[in-house]
Amino acid sequence: MDVSELKKNAKLEIDGQPWVVTEFQFVKPGKGQGLYKCRIKNMITGSVIERTWRSGERLEAANVESKKMQFLYATGDTYTFMDNATYEQIEMTADVVGDDRAYLLDNLDCDVLLYNERAVGVSLPSHVVMEVVECEPGVKGDTATNVTKGATVQTGATIQVPLFIKQGEKIKVDTRTGAYVERVNE
Amino acid sequence: MRTPGATDGVATVCAWWDAAFAAVRDVLRGQGLSEVSTPVRLDAIAIEPWIEPVRADAGLLATSPELPMKRLLCRGAPSIFQIAHCFRAAERGALHREEFHLVEWYRHGEDLGPVRADVERMHAAVTAAVREGEVAPLPWRTEAWLDLLRQTTGLDLRGDETAPQLHEAVAAVRPAWARPLPWQDDATGPDQVAVSRLDAWTALFSAWSDDVLDPWLAEQGRVGLHVVDFPAPLCALAQTGSDARGRAIAHRFESYVVDGGRVLELANGYRELRDADEQARRFATVAGLRAVHGLPPLPVPEAFLADLRGYGLPACAGAAMGLDRLLLLATGSHDLAALDVHLGAPR
Numbered sequence: 001m002d003v004s005e006l007k008k009n010a011k012l013e014i015d016g017q018p019w020v021v022t023e024f025q026f027v028k029p030g031k032g033q034g035l036y037k038c039r040i041k042n043m044i045t046g047s048v049i050e051r052t053w054r055s056g057e058r059l060e061a062a063n064v065e066s067k068k069m070q071f072l073y074a075t076g077d078t079y080t081f082m083d084n085a086t087y088e089q090i091e092m093t094a095d096v097v098g099d100d101r102a103y104l105l106d107n108l109d110c111d112v113l114l115y116n117e118r119a120v121g122v123s124l125p126s127h128v129v130m131e132v133v134e135c136e137p138g139v140k141g142d143t144a145t146n147v148t149k150g151a152t153v154q155t156g157a158t159i160q161v162p163l164f165i166k167q168g169e170k171i172k173v174d175t176r177t178g179a180y181v182e183r184v185n186e
Numbered sequence: 187m188r189t190p191g192a193t194d195g196v197a198t199v200c201a202w203w204d205a206a207f208a209a210v211r212d213v214l215r216g217q218g219l220s221e222v223s224t225p226v227r228l229d230a231i232a233i234e235p236w237i238e239p240v241r242a243d244a245g246l247l248a249t250s251p252e253l254p255m256k257r258l259l260c261r262g263a264p265s266i267f268q269i270a271h272c273f274r275a276a277e278r279g280a281l282h283r284e285e286f287h288l289v290e291w292y293r294h295g296e297d298l299g300p301v302r303a304d305v306e307r308m309h310a311a312v313t314a315a316v317r318e319g320e321v322a323p324l325p326w327r328t329e330a331w332l333d334l335l336r337q338t339t340g341l342d343l344r345g346d347e348t349a350p351q352l353h354e355a356v357a358a359v360r361p362a363w364a365r366p367l368p369w370q371d372d373a374t375g376p377d378q379v380a381v382s383r384l385d386a387w388t389a390l391f392s393a394w395s396d397d398v399l400d401p402w403l404a405e406q407g408r409v410g411l412h413v414v415d416f417p418a419p420l421c422a423l424a425q426t427g428s429d430a431r432g433r434a435i436a437h438r439f440e441s442y443v444v445d446g447g448r449v450l451e452l453a454n455g456y457r458e459l460r461d462a463d464e465q466a467r468r469f470a471t472v473a474g475l476r477a478v479h480g481l482p483p484l485p486v487p488e489a490f491l492a493d494l495r496g497y498g499l500p501a502c503a504g505a506a507m508g509l510d511r512l513l514l515l516a517t518g519s520h521d522l523a524a525l526d527v528h529l530g531a532p533r
Binding site: 002025033034055 | 395
């Protein structure tokens with residue numbers, strides 16, 4: 001692949017190891033050569049390094065396949081998933097699941113990433129509906145969305161939400177950015 | 187100051203853009219410039235080393251409105267400006283979008299001083315239009331490119347070094363920067379000397395900007411900085427000459443703004459090159475550099491060159507300023523995503 005295809009979550013093969021781009025910054029000094037400054041995580045060992053590529057360079061995409069699975073439960077640092085087709089269960093450590101564990105609801109359907117048949121990560125739906133289990137009281141009538149407060153959802157993660165959101169309500173969250181999208185009325 | 191982010195409403199973002207468009211038009215019309223609109227789909231664009239066009243069905247989407255606006259000037263247009271949609275392939279990040287807005291303007295019979303003053307005026311006007319409450323005026327400074335390089339790295343250059351000379355000078359001070367620099371001229375002809383020279387200076391500018399200049403700027407406090415008198419090989423479409431110390435320079439500047447921990451390159455201006463033969467040679471040099479790096483060939487802007495030859499470009503100075511970045515600064519945002527009114531994934 002061309003370096004211009006780099007983006008967050010791109011999967012690269014470097015020296016026989018699969019890496020995922022966790023942070024991505026494009027810089028380009030006035031009419032100069034663009035630099036793609038990346039923080040990449042080894043999908044097997046979890047180690048993180050920084051790498052910079054220049055415009056025009058070529059990279060090798062990692063051959064990572066994804067399988068539809070359901071998240072079952074977490075016990076301590078171990079996250080258990082089940083293959084929807086074969087009912088086979090696999091386990092991943094919290095490090096391998098990464099920051100996405102903030103959105104891992106029980107029974108959530110997701111894509112588990114396999115590199116040479118080894119689970120190396122999980123890819124979530126772009127949006128999940130979560131319940132607010134704790135937050136400051138709602139402010140009546142304030143529908144402005146540019147002032148926010150923290151709200152704890154059932155996975156323990158904190159999401160910034162508008163002031164009118166109340167405890168017990170359901171909200172749609174963008175798993176790619178962690179941003180509140182809308183209130184869900186059921 | 188507001189704290190914009192992903193949760194800002196579309197109404198707020200629309201109001202920011204409206205204020206920015208109005209402020210830019212107020213400033214430039216107030217200076218006697220007329221607004222124009224030139225085609226977005228073009229047969230050819232200014233050939234640049236590292237700017238890639240987005241290809242349209244038949245033609246290329248404008249990477250800047252420079253050539254069509256200069257053709258208007260050749261054919262008798264007064265001092266003009268444009269707020270143009272521009273496209274640059276594969277430029278994606280917090281400060282880059284493949285589609286963005288350039289304010290581009292040209293002043294007849296003037297040099298770069300008034301053009302830099304326009305940058306300052308527009309920065310002040312857009313900031314005042316979108317920020318709540320009083321904002322202290324931004325102090326502006328001017329530094330020469332070669333002086334700033336010497337001050338921040340110890341490299342004292344004349345501005346006309348060939349690739350091997352530049353490689354030797356850089357290697358003595360910053361060995362890591364010398365590695366991507368071509369260290370010898372390709373021996374196939376005099377054109378290759380120019381290609382290697384442009385390649386070497388461009389690589390030096392990239393390395394210096396990223397490693398030294400941006401971090402140095404970040405420490406300068408809240409300031410606007412015009413970096414003027416670029417080294418001659420980085421002339422792009424500007425006239426060249428020499429400075430008071432006899433160094434080879436281009437009459438080109440870039441304006442940076444340092445504010446709230448952000449360093450943004452905001453504008454780029456030229457005393458415009460009028461010599462059609464020199465312009466054609468420069469396009470050929472850049473095309474040579476693109477070939478060295480395996481970048482796809484671009485069509486020669488023949489219609490533009492024909493107008494330069496046939497009608498002649500009147501003496502003028504002009505600049506391009508990133509309006510999205512100016513609005514980013516004015517609203518106190520850190521990512522262009524805060525300004526998106528595209529409904530759908532921003533590109």
